[in-house]
Amino acid sequence: xxxxxxxxxxxxxxxxxxxxxxxxxxxxxTEKMVAIIQVDSCGWCTxxxxxxxxxxxxxxxxxxxxxx
Amino acid sequence: MSITIxxxxxxxxxxxxENDRLAGLPQLFNQKPFVKGQTxxxxxxxxxxLYFVNAGVVKIFKTSSxxxxxxxxxxxxxxxxxxxxxxxxxxxxxxxxxxxxxxxYWIHKNDLLPFMEKNWKVARNALAIxxxxxxxxxxxxEDLSFKNVTxxxxxxxxxxxxxxxxxxxxxxxxxxxxxxxxxxxxxxRSLKSLEENGVIxxxxxxxxxxxxxxxxxxxxxx
Numbered sequence: 001x002x003x004x005x006x007x008x009x010x011x012x013x014x015x016x017x018x019x020x021x022x023x024x025x026x027x028x029x030t031e032k033m034v035a036i037i038q039v040d041s042c043g044w045c046t047x048x049x050x051x052x053x054x055x056x057x058x059x060x061x062x063x064x065x066x067x068x
Numbered sequence: 069m070s071i072t073i074x075x076x077x078x079x080x081x082x083x084x085x086e087n088d089r090l091a092g093l094p095q096l097f098n099q100k101p102f103v104k105g106q107t108x109x110x111x112x113x114x115x116x117x118l119y120f121v122n123a124g125v126v127k128i129f130k131t132s133s134x135x136x137x138x139x140x141x142x143x144x145x146x147x148x149x150x151x152x153x154x155x156x157x158x159x160x161x162x163x164x165x166x167x168x169x170x171x172x173y174w175i176h177k178n179d180l181l182p183f184m185e186k187n188w189k190v191a192r193n194a195l196a197i198x199x200x201x202x203x204x205x206x207x208x209x210e211d212l213s214f215k216n217v218t219x220x221x222x223x224x225x226x227x228x229x230x231x232x233x234x235x236x237x238x239x240x241x242x243x244x245x246x247x248x249x250x251x252x253x254x255x256x257r258s259l260k261s262l263e264e265n266g267v268i269x270x271x272x273x274x275x276x277x278x279x280x281x282x283x284x285x286x287x288x289x290x
Contacts, residue, residue: 061238
């Protein structure tokens with residue numbers, strides 16, 4: 001299962017801006033509520049996090065050392 | 069959908085203005101949809117329209133001669149952009165691009181200024197808005213000029229690269245910005261800059277430290 005942005009429904013005000021900027025169709029609007037679909041094509045652009053005014057969407061990065 | 073007095077009354081520029089004074093104003097507005105990625109305003113263009121976002125999100129940014137992009141602000145529904153050009157030289161100091169499919173409406177300077185002359189509240193609101201934008205830009209200048217944000221971001225990356233008992237630490241760009249005492253947009257630029265210099269690589273939900281020595285140097289830790 002691909003890792004997806006973290007969505008906190010309690011913080012979501014249903015504005016839908018994240019849905020309008022999502023490039024891969026992972027975010028959809030259902031009855032004034034945002035839902036996340038598991039898609040392989042999510043490139044972690046973080047635009048959904050950028051436009052979310054309530055902090056309902058988070059795109060955290062794991063910080064790791066290169067193995068090489 | 070056409071622009072109504074009710075739409076305009078909700079905008080900060082027209083806050084406090086009686087509805088009967090706004091009569092006739094909607095006819096001076098134009099409205100147009102833009103598709104994701106479409107440019108609305110290009111930096112340096114003569115552009116004398118005051119734009120408002122009706123639906124969707126607009127990215128305001130500047131681009132360097134090498135093509136590097138610095139996001140200045142994200143404009144959300146009900147907010148305006150291009151105020152600086154409208155109330156100044158008429159030339160836009162930044163570019164504006166639709167982040168998704170959006171709807172924009174606008175009024176030309178030649179229609180807005182006579183209305184402002186008759187309605188001092190609109191002029192006062194515009195001053196407050198431009199003043200806020202100037203304050204935000206000054207903060208951005210301060211962050212980019214005086215704060216070594218890349219150094220702080222480097223330090224944050226190093227300090228959070230060791231796995232804990234629950235696995236690797238995870239941080240969002242907002243969290244890094246809060247830790248570095250700057251805006252998310254500035255952190256985004258710093259991460260891109262570190263990537264361009266081969267210090268890190270940005271992968272899907274992972275930041276991989278490729279050159280620990282250089283990152284340590286940038287963080288001022290050696």
